[in-house]
Amino acid sequence: MNNFELYNPTKLVFGKGTVGRLGELVKPFGTRVLLVYGGGSIKRTGLYDQVLSQLSGIGVTVRELSGIEPNPRLSSVHKGVEICRKENIDFILPVGGGSVIDAAKAIAAGAKYDGDAWDFCTGKAQIEDALPLGTVLTLAATGSEMNGNAVISNWEEKLKRGLGSKLVYPKFSILDPELTFTVPRDQTVNGIVDIMSHVFEQYFSRTTDIPLQERFAESVLQTVIENGEKAIENGSDYEARANLLLSGTYALNGTLPNGVVTDWATHGIEHEVSAIYDIPHGAGLAIIFPNWMKYVYQERVERFVQYAVRVWNVDPAGKSDDEIALAGIQATRDYFTRIGAPATLGELNIGGDQLDRMAEEAVRYGAIGSFKKLEKADVKRILELSL
Amino acid sequence: MNNFELYNPTKLVFGKGTVGRLGELVKPFGTRVLLVYGGGSIKRTGLYDQVLSQLSGIGVTVRELSGIEPNPRLSSVHKGVEICRKENIDFILPVGGGSVIDAAKAIAAGAKYDGDAWDFCTGKAQIEDALPLGTVLTLAATGSEMNGNAVISNWEEKLKRGLGSKLVYPKFSILDPELTFTVPRDQTVNGIVDIMSHVFEQYFSRTTDIPLQERFAESVLQTVIENGEKAIENGSDYEARANLLLSGTYALNGTLPNGVVTDWATHGIEHEVSAIYDIPHGAGLAIIFPNWMKYVYQERVERFVQYAVRVWNVDPAGKSDDEIALAGIQATRDYFTRIGAPATLGELNIGGDQLDRMAEEAVRYGAIGSFKKLEKADVKRILELSL
Numbered sequence: 001m002n003n004f005e006l007y008n009p010t011k012l013v014f015g016k017g018t019v020g021r022l023g024e025l026v027k028p029f030g031t032r033v034l035l036v037y038g039g040g041s042i043k044r045t046g047l048y049d050q051v052l053s054q055l056s057g058i059g060v061t062v063r064e065l066s067g068i069e070p071n072p073r074l075s076s077v078h079k080g081v082e083i084c085r086k087e088n089i090d091f092i093l094p095v096g097g098g099s100v101i102d103a104a105k106a107i108a109a110g111a112k113y114d115g116d117a118w119d120f121c122t123g124k125a126q127i128e129d130a131l132p133l134g135t136v137l138t139l140a141a142t143g144s145e146m147n148g149n150a151v152i153s154n155w156e157e158k159l160k161r162g163l164g165s166k167l168v169y170p171k172f173s174i175l176d177p178e179l180t181f182t183v184p185r186d187q188t189v190n191g192i193v194d195i196m197s198h199v200f201e202q203y204f205s206r207t208t209d210i211p212l213q214e215r216f217a218e219s220v221l222q223t224v225i226e227n228g229e230k231a232i233e234n235g236s237d238y239e240a241r242a243n244l245l246l247s248g249t250y251a252l253n254g255t256l257p258n259g260v261v262t263d264w265a266t267h268g269i270e271h272e273v274s275a276i277y278d279i280p281h282g283a284g285l286a287i288i289f290p291n292w293m294k295y296v297y298q299e300r301v302e303r304f305v306q307y308a309v310r311v312w313n314v315d316p317a318g319k320s321d322d323e324i325a326l327a328g329i330q331a332t333r334d335y336f337t338r339i340g341a342p343a344t345l346g347e348l349n350i351g352g353d354q355l356d357r358m359a360e361e362a363v364r365y366g367a368i369g370s371f372k373k374l375e376k377a378d379v380k381r382i383l384e385l386s387l
Numbered sequence: 388m389n390n391f392e393l394y395n396p397t398k399l400v401f402g403k404g405t406v407g408r409l410g411e412l413v414k415p416f417g418t419r420v421l422l423v424y425g426g427g428s429i430k431r432t433g434l435y436d437q438v439l440s441q442l443s444g445i446g447v448t449v450r451e452l453s454g455i456e457p458n459p460r461l462s463s464v465h466k467g468v469e470i471c472r473k474e475n476i477d478f479i480l481p482v483g484g485g486s487v488i489d490a491a492k493a494i495a496a497g498a499k500y501d502g503d504a505w506d507f508c509t510g511k512a513q514i515e516d517a518l519p520l521g522t523v524l525t526l527a528a529t530g531s532e533m534n535g536n537a538v539i540s541n542w543e544e545k546l547k548r549g550l551g552s553k554l555v556y557p558k559f560s561i562l563d564p565e566l567t568f569t570v571p572r573d574q575t576v577n578g579i580v581d582i583m584s585h586v587f588e589q590y591f592s593r594t595t596d597i598p599l600q601e602r603f604a605e606s607v608l609q610t611v612i613e614n615g616e617k618a619i620e621n622g623s624d625y626e627a628r629a630n631l632l633l634s635g636t637y638a639l640n641g642t643l644p645n646g647v648v649t650d651w652a653t654h655g656i657e658h659e660v661s662a663i664y665d666i667p668h669g670a671g672l673a674i675i676f677p678n679w680m681k682y683v684y685q686e687r688v689e690r691f692v693q694y695a696v697r698v699w700n701v702d703p704a705g706k707s708d709d710e711i712a713l714a715g716i717q718a719t720r721d722y723f724t725r726i727g728a729p730a731t732l733g734e735l736n737i738g739g740d741q742l743d744r745m746a747e748e749a750v751r752y753g754a755i756g757s758f759k760k761l762e763k764a765d766v767k768r769i770l771e772l773s774l
Contacts, residue, residue: 001402001630001633003402003403003404003405004399004401004402005399005401006398006399007397009395009396011392011394012392012393012394013392014391014646015389015390015391016390209626211610211630212606212607212634215605216603218602218606219599222598223599223602227598242388243598243599246388246646247599255642258401258633
């Protein structure tokens with residue numbers, strides 16, 4: 001186990017009816033609130049009205065930024081920063097999924113920075129101050145509700161990059177499983193893949209002697225696998241939705257990577273695909289991850305053997321390590337297919353003409369990943385396997 | 388799954404050599420520090436000198452309170468409160484195991500309260516303010532390094548009671564596995580039992596549909612079982628000590644009880660035993676817990692079946708549920724015996740003459756536990772089984 005720091009001050013408020021506590025939770029942070037949301041589904045479900053009623057109950061002034069994209073764009077961040085400055089915003093309240101929360105984090109930091117928030121994504125600047133934010137989550141997926149990270153798409157430059165700071169941890173996050181009942185099937189599927197992928201990035205590691213972290217990761221995977229299928233079958237299954245929601249948070253709230261060298265190459269590759277084609281992040285991950293696994297598993301076959309046996313109950317009797325590992329990888333692909341996730345870029349009408357550019361961009365700051373360091377040629381090969 | 392709140396702002400600084408960061412971590416909190424420790428083992432190991440050197444490096448004034456008892460006493464808390472007031476202490480730094488940290492929490496709250504800190508343990512007063520504290524942990528056991536709870540013994544009244552508040556979460560906790568290399572065998576054993584018992588109290592629940600929380604609990608148990616024996620065999624096994632240390636923290640940092648109705652009856656019973664006989668908490672738990680299990684398992688046999696199969700790899704083939712459950716309970720007792728923990732109160736020279744009083748005290752505020760509600764007669768029966 002390597003040395004590490006663990007710090008996560010987000011207060012999670014989890015369960016049925018917890019939106020009813022929004023007013024009380026926002027109140028300590030000021031009187032001028034920027035409400036951030038996406039395409040308007042929160043108006044159809046009635047959540048928008050609930051939120052406004054909570055905010056009006058504490059007498060705060062509300063400004064709105066709507067239309068945040070599924071891959072949140074820098075242009076939306078710019079709009080939010082402008083509102084914050086013009087309207088003297090005290091507190092940012094994203095209501096939605098990870099993209100809305102990610103945009104809110106970039107806005108929170110951008111509002112306190114005398115420059116372009118994109119600088120935080122390129123490393124040109126570090127976040128030194130930020131407006132406080134709190135979230136109402138409507139989708140089990142990104143884990144952004146309980147961490148200090150965000151991913152932003154710069155559509156003009158066709159780049160998708162992350163930012164991170166302890167200053168943009170949400171002060172609170174409200175997680176009501178009932179708010180996820182209306183999530184459409186395809187978004188539920190993408191969320192499941194997203195959560196599992198977050199775990200993969202931290203679980204397939206070369207770090208040894210991390211038995212607790214490995215078991216925690218396997219716990220999240222098994223819980224998502226079981227409850228994902230239930231939530232797809234019946235979107236109003238409270239317990240399935242609750243278990244998915246909690247798993248999504250734990251997949252990326254700092255519990256799994258303690259003392260572990262994590263990978264994140266597949267996320268890097270997927271970001272290049274969705275930066276150009278604007279496909280859902282989860283769909284891209286479903287396509288690429290099993291191919292990454294096949295490409296790298298021999299670097300440390302025992303980790304993939306453990307994955308196959310513990311997570312997928314592959315019977316090791318009479319099989320070689322390679323066979324066991326490959327059976328686990330195939331089980332992953334089969335599960336993604338069973339829940340309705342795509343298996344090839346072709347299914348999303350993406351051809352091979354941009355592979356070079358994507359591979360080039362993926363390694364623009366150097367080789368990616370740690371389980372196996374991937375150079376441009378490796379990335380291109382994984383993308384070819386994904387066509 | 389029930390509704391819940393999760394909030395844990397303690398910063399964990401984990402790994403080799405992390406005491407070297409103590410100065411930097413203490414500095415933001417003021418200039419007058421109360422160093423709290425136990426019987427002087429930190430002087431023998433050189434940790435005391437390291438700590439003082441870190442504190443002198445940041446130029447703070449240090450006052451000391453030593454001699455904190457293994458079951459920390461109210462009289463020590465009173466001494467600490469007095470020093471804090473007289474010396475205008477800004478920050479409390481417990482260096483030691485859970486008892487030292489628990490005492491520091493009570494002192495931190497007592498120093499800001501115009502009355503007796505014992506009032507927090509009886510419910511006469513709530514903690515409304517507290518001095519900040521940060522810890523250097525030297526023992527894998529209580530989890531007190533990353534939560535807001537403490538247990539204090541009132542030796543005059545022969546009572547052992549808890550206090551809890553979000554205001555006494557440590558600001559930081561330094562966990563260096565090497566600091567636990569010198570922990571004697573018996574204390575290592577007690578720590579292992581303590582950690583496992585914390586998990587038991589949260590795992591043996593009547594709450595359903597908590598698959599992630601159950602798996603997390605099983606993860607901690609399996610990790611402790613494996614690494615406990617290694618640490619006992621070779622006290623300087625870094626990885627074993629690190630895995631125990633991290634498991635101890637996760638057993639009681641709020642990860643396991645999310646949305647779960649927990650039990651804590653066995654801790655209640657043990658507190659009555661150690662309030663009278665001043666035995667190590669872990670020894671008391673090792674004696675009582677398997678007897679509690681046998682007494683209650685039929686209330687929800689499936690939870691004990693799952694425990695036996697998943698944690699102890701009991702082969703369920705051809706066995707009844709009762710047989711599987713009892714095999715898991717026996718495996719628990721066998722493990723405790725194998726690592727050298729006591730199995731009966733008789734081994735600690737405790738007879739049956741105070742059973743009535745202990746049972747009476749255990750239920751003084753009403754029946755205890757939730758897996759099975761225990762009245763006085765139940766507690767007495769469990770204690771009789773433990774003689």
